[in-house]
Amino acid sequence: MFSQAQALLPDLIRIRRHLHQWPELSFQEYETSAFVSKTLHDLGIPHETEVARTGVVGILGHGDGPTLALRADMDALPIQEENDVPYRSRREGVMHACGHDAHTTMLLGAAMLLKQVEDQLPGRVKLIFQPAEEIIGGDGYSGAKLMVEEGVIEDVDAIIGLHVDPTLPVGSIGVRPGPMMAAADRIVIDILGKKAHGAYAYLGADAIVMAAQVIMAAQTIISRRIPAVQEGVITFGEIHGGVRDNIISDRVTLTGTVRSYDPHIRDQLERELEEVVSIVERLGGGYQYRYMRGNPAVINDGQLAGFVARIGKQLLGAEQVREAAKTMGAEDFAWYMRHTRGNFVRIGVRAPQWPEVRPLHTPTFDIDERALAVGAALFAQCAVRWLQEYEPERWPGEPSILED
Ligand SMILES: [Zn+2]
Ligand SMILES: [Zn+2]
Numbered sequence: 001m002f003s004q005a006q007a008l009l010p011d012l013i014r015i016r017r018h019l020h021q022w023p024e025l026s027f028q029e030y031e032t033s034a035f036v037s038k039t040l041h042d043l044g045i046p047h048e049t050e051v052a053r054t055g056v057v058g059i060l061g062h063g064d065g066p067t068l069a070l071r072a073d074m075d076a077l078p079i080q081e082e083n084d085v086p087y088r089s090r091r092e093g094v095m096h097a098c099g100h101d102a103h104t105t106m107l108l109g110a111a112m113l114l115k116q117v118e119d120q121l122p123g124r125v126k127l128i129f130q131p132a133e134e135i136i137g138g139d140g141y142s143g144a145k146l147m148v149e150e151g152v153i154e155d156v157d158a159i160i161g162l163h164v165d166p167t168l169p170v171g172s173i174g175v176r177p178g179p180m181m182a183a184a185d186r187i188v189i190d191i192l193g194k195k196a197h198g199a200y201a202y203l204g205a206d207a208i209v210m211a212a213q214v215i216m217a218a219q220t221i222i223s224r225r226i227p228a229v230q231e232g233v234i235t236f237g238e239i240h241g242g243v244r245d246n247i248i249s250d251r252v253t254l255t256g257t258v259r260s261y262d263p264h265i266r267d268q269l270e271r272e273l274e275e276v277v278s279i280v281e282r283l284g285g286g287y288q289y290r291y292m293r294g295n296p297a298v299i300n301d302g303q304l305a306g307f308v309a310r311i312g313k314q315l316l317g318a319e320q321v322r323e324a325a326k327t328m329g330a331e332d333f334a335w336y337m338r339h340t341r342g343n344f345v346r347i348g349v350r351a352p353q354w355p356e357v358r359p360l361h362t363p364t365f366d367i368d369e370r371a372l373a374v375g376a377a378l379f380a381q382c383a384v385r386w387l388q389e390y391e392p393e394r395w396p397g398e399p400s401i402l403e404d
Contacts, residue, residue, distance in 0.1 A: 001384070002315045004113055005377035012109045012372040015039070017087035019101035023076030023094045026132035026143070029054040032074045032104065036129045039108050043115050047127070052146035058127035060114050065123030066390040069152075069159040069340075070379050071333065072107035073100045073133035073143065082363035097365045099164035099349065102372060104129060106162065106347070109376025114383060123387040126156060133332050136186070136294050144332035148339055157390065158304055159342040160382055161333040162375055165324070166357050168348030170368035173312045173378065174324030175345055177305035181298035182231065182259040183266055184330030185291060189214070189254040189277055191241075192286040198246035205284035208241055211252040213283070215239075217276045225272055226265055233259040233328050234269065259328040261297050296334040301341040307389075308343050311382050316374065322348075347375045 005012075024032050033049060036056045040047045047058035055074075081088050081095040089095045096102075111127055132143035141149070153159060168174050191211045196204025215236055222232045234256065241252030258273070260266040270291045277287050312321040324346045333344050349367035350357060358365050 001113060001381040002373070002377045004116070005109060005373040005380070008109055008112060008376065009370065009373045011112075012105050012376060013369045015108060016101050016105040016369060016372055019104055020087050020096050021090045023089050023091055023096045023101065025078060025094060026075040026135040027053050027137065029074045029131045033129070033131075036074070036104065036108065040111060040127070043111060045111055045115060045127070051152060052131055052143050052150055054131040055143060055147060056129040057152055058111065058129075059124060060111070060118055060127065061121035061124040061387070063124065066157040066387060067124040067126055067155055068383050068386050069126040069128055069156040069336070070107055070110060070383060071128040071130055071159060071161040071336065072103035073130045074104050075100055075132050075134050075143070077134060077361060079361065079363055083366055085366070095363065097362060098134065098360050099365070099367055100133065102164050102349070102367055102375065103162060105372050106375030106379060109372060110379035110383070113376060113380035117384060121384065121387055123390065125383045125387070126152075128152060140292070142295065142332040142335070144335040148335050153336055153340055156340050158301075158386065159336045159340055160304070160308065160379065161336070161342065161344045162347050162379070163331065163344065164349040164360075164367055164371065165346035166350055166359055166365065166367075168322060168346060169350050169352065170348050170371045171316060171374065172320040172322055172348040173316065173345055173374065174322045174348070175305050175309040175312065176324040176326065177300050177302035179261050179297060179299050180324060180326055180344055181331045181334070182233075182261055182328045183297040183334075184294045185258045185266070185270070186294055187254070187256045187258055187273060187292070188290045190288040191252045191254070191277075191280050192288070193248070193250045193284070195250040196248040198248055201248055204248035204250070207249045207252040207285060210280040210283050210285045211239065211241065211254060213279060214254065214277055217279065218273060221269065221272045221276065226268060230265050231259070231261050231328065232265055232269060233257070234273070258291075259330070295330045295332045296338060298331050298334045298344050299337060300343045301337075304341055304343040307386065308345050308378075308382055311385055312345075312378060315377055315381055345378070347371050347378070
């Protein structure tokens with residue numbers, strides 16, 4: 001399968017460069033969807049468009065037998081690209097800085113490979129081209145959550161997703177059974193005080209001083225209120241307040257992100273943050289506290305992770321399958337995993353000649369495009385083998401086989 005994928009590499013590079021030049025923001029992937037739809041049409045793969053607003057879902061194989069879903073996300077970020085390459089983004093201030101152009105290309109590559117063996121597939125492969133991984137809209141929906149809500153994975157027995165990883169060398173993949181990425185929630189805190197002249201502060205209630213207390217106290221939740229062996233992060237990414245140097249501010253808004261793995265710790269962080277915020281009431285102020293739950297944690301199915309590792313070793317060689325890091329990053333792929341067993345795998349994209357890692361979400365992010373064949377082959381080979389090996393009584397059941 002890998003040699004077939006490598007033969008497709010010039011096509012895959014062309015596709016990726018096209019998508020890279022025309023990035024679209026979350027839930028605005030109109031041209032990207034149309035491109036995906038046209039490619040599937042030309043391959044003779046039936047598909048639905050406008051799934052989860054701007055997504056596309058294709059289907060390969062036969063109606064009976066199990067169904068495996070493969071998922072790629074399609075959206076870009078509001079970042080101005082700084083790479084001086086012929087395929088740099090042609091849209092001002094929008095860039096595929098998270099590699100979703102590569103994911104979309106890898107899934108299209110897998111579709112090309114699977115189409116060639118469609119007659120032999122003992123089941124179905126669902127191709128999920130998902131919009132809006134990067135944001136949670138005002139209505140609380142990201143692309144994956146909406147896909148799930150629209151029933152896309154109701155008939156799915158397992159799902160595999162992937163993400164490019166700039167820390168792993170091209171040609172390698174990263175696999176991890178169990179917890180891999182954190183639950184991510186958003187907080188918006190309004191601290192309410194009373195205006196006064198800056199020289200007569202005792203006549204007001206200073207929202208800026210109260211905000212400072214809240215920020216410092218909140219940091220002690222992680223260090224002193226949750227067990228040291230549990231993961232948690234509280235980050236205030238924005239602080240807004242005040243109008244002038246000599247006016248006591250009556251309002252400060254703090255927004256931030258809260259990360260965790262354990263559901264009990266998640267509940268505790270939500271509760272204890274509000275307790276910390278409520279200290280402003282003893283300082284003469286008031287508050288509004290909003291805690292908005294985002295993506296759940298990505299917890300890989302151990303058996304499926306072992307399966308993906310085994311396929312990866314067969315395709316790429318044993319030394320190319322690494323243990324992926326557990327991080328406090330988040331990924332809306334987790335929504336699928338709440339409804340079916342899933343595995344999220346990392347695809348190395350670091351070119352050997354790059355002296356430094358080019359991190360995701362930065363203006364100089366880029367990939368070694370040879371990884372496109374790795375992702376396409378891994379997707380396709382996992383689909384073929386999983387459908388061949390699937391036995392309901394064996395899945396679920398076996399422990400992780402990452403070491404085999
Ligand atoms: Zn991203
Ligand atoms: Zn991403």
